Amino acid sequence: GPVVGIIPAAGRGVRLGETLPKAFVELDGRTMLDRAVHTMIDSGTVDRVVIVVPPELAGTPADELVGTGPAGRVTVVAGGAERADSVRAGLDAAGDARFVLVHDAARALTPPDLCARVTWALRDGKDAVIPVLPVADTIKSIDTDGQVTGTPDRATLRAVQTPQGFDVALLRRANGDAGDATDDAGLVERLGEPVHTVAGDPLAFKITTPLDLVLARALLASGTA
Numbered sequence: 001g002p003v004v005g006i007i008p009a010a011g012r013g014v015r016l017g018e019t020l021p022k023a024f025v026e027l028d029g030r031t032m033l034d035r036a037v038h039t040m041i042d043s044g045t046v047d048r049v050v051i052v053v054p055p056e057l058a059g060t061p062a063d064e065l066v067g068t069g070p071a072g073r074v075t076v077v078a079g080g081a082e083r084a085d086s087v088r089a090g091l092d093a094a095g096d097a098r099f100v101l102v103h104d105a106a107r108a109l110t111p112p113d114l115c116a117r118v119t120w121a122l123r124d125g126k127d128a129v130i131p132v133l134p135v136a137d138t139i140k141s142i143d144t145d146g147q148v149t150g151t152p153d154r155a156t157l158r159a160v161q162t163p164q165g166f167d168v169a170l171l172r173r174a175n176g177d178a179g180d181a182t183d184d185a186g187l188v189e190r191l192g193e194p195v196h197t198v199a200g201d202p203l204a205f206k207i208t209t210p211l212d213l214v215l216a217r218a219l220l221a222s223g224t225a
Ligand code: CTP
Pocket: 007, 008, 009, 010, 011, 012, 013, 014, 015, 016, 022, 023, 052, 079, 080, 081, 082, 083, 084, 086, 087, 104, 105, 106, 107, 206, 207, 208
C-alpha cells in the first residue's frame, strides 16, 4: 500500500499572532503549508499528501494552495477544533494507505531527508517512528505551585519533531480517543506499543512564536535553509 502524508494545517496560530491562520503565513514568498507539502514530495518516499486546513478554506483547489507541481497528488480536507481532530480528518481521507507520515505545517523548513529517514524506518518494520533531538536546556518537572519536583537526567531526554510515521491501522486505533493530545506518538505509547526514534534535524523546529518566525526568515535569507 501507499505512503500517505498528512499535514495538520488547521490551527489558528494564536501564539504567532499574525492575522492569517499560521500555515498560510509566507516565508520568502511561499506559505508554510506549501513548503511542508514539498518537503514530503521531495523526499521521494511519499505517494500522496492529505492537507488538513481550516474549514473555511477546505473548498480551495489544491493547485491554489501548493502550486501545479504536486497538486495532482494532494487532497484538501477540513480540520477540527483540536490537532488530534485534524489528524483524524486526515486519516479518514488516507484511503488505502499502508503507512502515514503526520507532519506539522508549522515545521516549514524540514529537510526532505528527515522525511525519508522516517519512511525507511517504517519500511524496515517499525510501526511507529519519531524524529528526536537531544535537549540543550536542563528540564525540571514542577507542581501547580511552581515548586520543583524533579530533575530528570538530561541524557535520557529528547525533543520530538515531525514527521511522525505510523502503520496506518495502529494510528487509527490510537487516535480514536485522543482528546486534546498534541503528540500522535504519545497516543501509541498509551496503547503500550513501542515507538522507535530516528535522528531529527534542527531545521525541523516548529514555528510557534514571533521569535521563531524571525529565525525562519533569517535562515532562508542566509541560504542556511
Ligand atoms: N493544527 C491543526 N488543527 C488544530 C490545531 C492545530 O491542524 N485544531 C495544526 C497546526 O496548523 C500546526 C500543527 O497542528 O501545523 C501544530 O500546532 P501548533 O504549532 O500549536 O499550531 P496552532 O495550533 O495553529 O498554533 P497556536 O497553538 O499558537 O494557536
